[in-house]
Amino acid sequence: MNNPQAMDQTGPSRRVLLQSMLGLGLAGCGASPTLDLVGRTLAGKPKTDSGYPLSVAQIRALPYASLGARFGGGGSVVMVLATYDGNDLHWVSADRAILVTRDGRLIQTVGLARDLRATQYVAADPLQQIFRSGSTEAAPKVWRYIDMSNKDAFGVVVESRYSVLGAETISILGTQHQTMRVRERIQVPSWRWSTDNMFWIDQQTGKIRRARQQYCPEVAVIEYEILKPPAAATAPA
Numbered sequence: 001m002n003n004p005q006a007m008d009q010t011g012p013s014r015r016v017l018l019q020s021m022l023g024l025g026l027a028g029c030g031a032s033p034t035l036d037l038v039g040r041t042l043a044g045k046p047k048t049d050s051g052y053p054l055s056v057a058q059i060r061a062l063p064y065a066s067l068g069a070r071f072g073g074g075g076s077v078v079m080v081l082a083t084y085d086g087n088d089l090h091w092v093s094a095d096r097a098i099l100v101t102r103d104g105r106l107i108q109t110v111g112l113a114r115d116l117r118a119t120q121y122v123a124a125d126p127l128q129q130i131f132r133s134g135s136t137e138a139a140p141k142v143w144r145y146i147d148m149s150n151k152d153a154f155g156v157v158v159e160s161r162y163s164v165l166g167a168e169t170i171s172i173l174g175t176q177h178q179t180m181r182v183r184e185r186i187q188v189p190s191w192r193w194s195t196d197n198m199f200w201i202d203q204q205t206g207k208i209r210r211a212r213q214q215y216c217p218e219v220a221v222i223e224y225e226i227l228k229p230p231a232a233a234t235a236p237a
Contacts, residue, residue, distance in 0.1 A: 072220025104208025115149040
């Protein structure tokens with residue numbers, strides 16, 4: 001998954017940050033101011049005006065795209081875009097956790113209690129189709145396959161149905177966004193487990209601004225939102 005030399009198109013500084021955060025390091029490299037700021041998300045400090053341990057000003061000052069995440073009942077963290085591969089964006093936290101999103105959906109994780117190793121759709125992910133159609137009708141059932149770490153679970157079938165719940169205005173770092181809220185009701189027959197995921201899709205751009213996903217019963221709900229989107233010229237949001 002990690003191939004910084006092939007996927008990094010922004011020069012050595014991004015590689016230094018990624019390798020430092022993953023504990024790989026580069027000989028002779030000093031502490032990164034950006035890494036120091038992101039590292040504070042692990043210190044348990046009181047939340048600031050952003051709802052995260054970093055202030056709005058600090059988040060906006062980060063030289064990289066950033067994502068805010070909350071894991072279950074735990075604290076909030078700020079993750080930075082370390083690298084990308086086409087539509088797959090790799091967000092990294094200071095404690096080495098990695099979330100990989102594709103068009104705003106979580107498709108892979110590293111460093112959690114049970115990781116989502118891979119996601120494969122039988123057809124295209126319907127979230128963008130729902131947005132383009134503007135339909136409020138429930139979408140037909142769709143399927144995807146996931147691979148999981150531990151217990152060596154491969155090709156687990158996930159069934160999904162989607163419903164548009166309506167327009168909703170959300171605030172991220174004090175900026176208002178007009179979104180369409182979509183519910184994904186998933187069932188995993190082999191686990192006898194089901195849950196609801198939520199997505200907030202920007203009504204102007206079609207990009208997912210905020211999401212709430214759970215991919216297995218052993219890992220708590222992951223909530224995340226785009227704090228600072230990638231530059232349009234370098235990567236999709």
